Amino acid sequence: MAQRRWALRQLLLVLTVLPCCTSLQVSIPQEEYEIARGGEVTLTCVFVPARPELTQFLIKWEALSNNEGEATKTVASIFKGGNIDIAPHYEGRATMEVDLDQRRSSLTLTETTLEDSRHYQCSVTIPNDDEGNTAATTSLLVLVAPSTPICSIQGTAEYYQDIKLTCLSEEGSPAPVYDWKSYNVENNPRQLPPKAFQEDGVLSLFNITRETSGFFTCSSTNRVGSASCTFTLAVMPPSSNTGTIIGIVAGVIAGLVLIAILIYCLRRRKKNKNQAHDERSPGEMDYFDKDAPEGGEQYKDKKKDKKKDKKRKDKDNAKKKRGGEEESDDDRHSDSSEKERRDGKDSSQLYKDGQRDQYRGSQDRLDDQRDQYRGSRDRLDDQRDQYRSSRDRLDDQRDQYRSSRDRLDDRRDQYRGSRDRLDDQRERYGGSRDRLNDGHDRYNYQSSRDDYGDHGGHYSSSHGHADGYD
Structure with a gap:
């Protein structure tokens, strides 16, 4: 048919x-x-x-x-x-x-x-x-009947937040239609919130509160069949994580600001120290061995120390010798003042020659010391270039060795006192020279010459003694 x-x-x-x-x-x-x-x-x-x-x-x-x-x-x-x-x-x-x-x-x-x-x-x-x-x-x-939809949430379920509930079937022909229904916590049907709206399986909820909590069911339907899913919504108060995160961020920012201020202060202090260091004279600078640890010992020139020790010993020996000579001179002046008067012009001349030789030797030693210090200064210039990289450590250790500078000042005062004693001795020798001149004026040349003939042997020994002094 x-x-x-x-x-x-x-x-x-x-x-x-x-x-x-x-x-x-x-x-x-x-x-x-x-x-x-x-x-x-x-x-x-x-x-x-x-x-x-x-x-x-x-x-x-x-x-x-x-x-x-x-x-x-x-x-x-x-x-x-x-x-x-x-x-x-x-x-x-x-x-x-x-x-x-x-x-x-x-x-x-x-x-x-x-x-x-x-x-x-x-x-x-x-x-x-x-x-x-x-x-x-x-x-x-x-x-094709719709497959079981998947219900999910977009957003945070906390008081006064806006969220979205989504519903989607992976299969369905023709395309399924989605519909949301709401139930309270006692599983009783209720109307959706007034401001809520749904479109293509997405339910939008605004300014949610505790009353929004409950069950939300989504049904996916076409003319072949239907399927559904249920989402349980529990609206909670805002968590403390937000405050904690804000506190951590604020703490980190404050820490960064403090670190920046500290770095600025340290750089400013270092800059001031460098300026003060540049204004100091080379003689006031301390140098340290680059091979020593950061808190290491101060640089020492061993050759210079040996020369200083030798010079100190020479000065002590010279003091002892001059002390003995002073005592012998006092004894000679006290016991043989008459012999000295007879010595006259020759004795005075010998004394002058001895003093001249002594001062010439002192001048030679000063020249040697000047050359030595000039060499030391050259070495210091070389060391200044070599240890320029240690400048930062010197800045940190300057306070530590400030007391060393005070000790050096004490030694300078001590050496200045020694120089004053040398000046006193020079004045005393000047007085002795004046006494010799007075003796020459007091005794005539002829009597001194006769006495010199009687005591020739004695003056010969005195002359030998003067040569030993020289």
């Missing part, structure tokens, strides 16, 4: 088209097909050529793309005199039939999936008959 009805429909179509058409006409009687996933569906295409004789033709079924940029897929095709060609992707579940007498072609799909939901095109190519409508399209909808 159905086949007879289909034949009558095709005959009516042919009778209607033939009188008014002189070109190829291709059509698909049904615009849309629907089938449940896993089912079987047959698509039918009718074509009417301009000339009834079909010597050559090409009939092809194609699956059009649902996305832009995706190529069209050929499902099946047939050329007159050849076999039906099925595409590899559809092998085993697609078949094609052609009825030339009824001018009809059909495509059957089995085990349909969601990928089969698309538009399909039937095209007929006849040589010298390419005018008119050579292709027609139809759509296939594979019906």
Whole structure:
């Protein structure tokens, strides 16, 4: 019965088209097909050529793309005199039939999936008959019930916050429709908050409070079936983590500010110390060995120390010798004052020569010391360049060795006192010289000469003694 009805429909179509058409006409009687996933569906295409004789033709079924940029897929095709060609992707579940007498072609799909939901095109190519409508399209909808949706939250469920509840089914054809319902903590139905609204499965809640807590159920529905999910919302007071984070950030910022201030103060202090260090004379600078540890000992010139020790010993010996000579001179002046008066001009001259030699020796020693100090200064200049890198450590150790400078000042005062004693001795020798001059004026030259003849041997020994003093 159905086949007879289909034949009558095709005959009516042919009778209607033939009188008014002189070109190829291709059509698909049904615009849309629907089938449940896993089912079987047959698509039918009718074509009417301009000339009834079909010597050559090409009939092809194609699956059009649902996305832009995706190529069209050929499902099946047939050329007159050849076999039906099925595409590899559809092998085993697609078949094609052609009825030339009824001018009809059909495509059957089995085990349909969601990928089969698309538009399909039937095209007929006849040589010298390419005018008119050579292709027609139809759509296939594979019906799939919605999968169980996934409910989730976007935002923080705390007092006076804005949040979003989302609901999404991974599968569903046609596209499912989502709907949210709310229940209180006692699982009793209630209305959604006044300002809440939902769109495409997203429920937006604003300025939530404790009363917003409860159960929220989302249902995903299409004409094939439905599924649902439930989300439990518990609105809590603001956590203390926010205050803790704010406190930590504030503490870090304060610490960075303090460190910056400390670095600035240290650099300023170091700059001032460097300026004060540059203003100091080279003689006031202390030098340290670069191989010593940072808190190491002060640099010492061993050669200079040895020379200082030797000089100190020479000074002590000279003091002892001068002390003995002073005592012997006092004894000679007390016991043999008469001999000294007779000594006269020759004795005075010997004393002058001895003093001159002594002062000349002192001048030579001063020259040697000047050369020695000049060499030490050159070494200090070399060491200043060598130990320039130790300047920072010297700044830190300057306070530590401040007491050393005080001791040096004490020694300088001590040496200044020694210099004063030398000046006193020089004045005393000047007084002795004056006494010799007085003795020369008191005694005439002739009597001194006679006495000198009587005591020649004694003056010879005195002359030898003076040579030893020199």
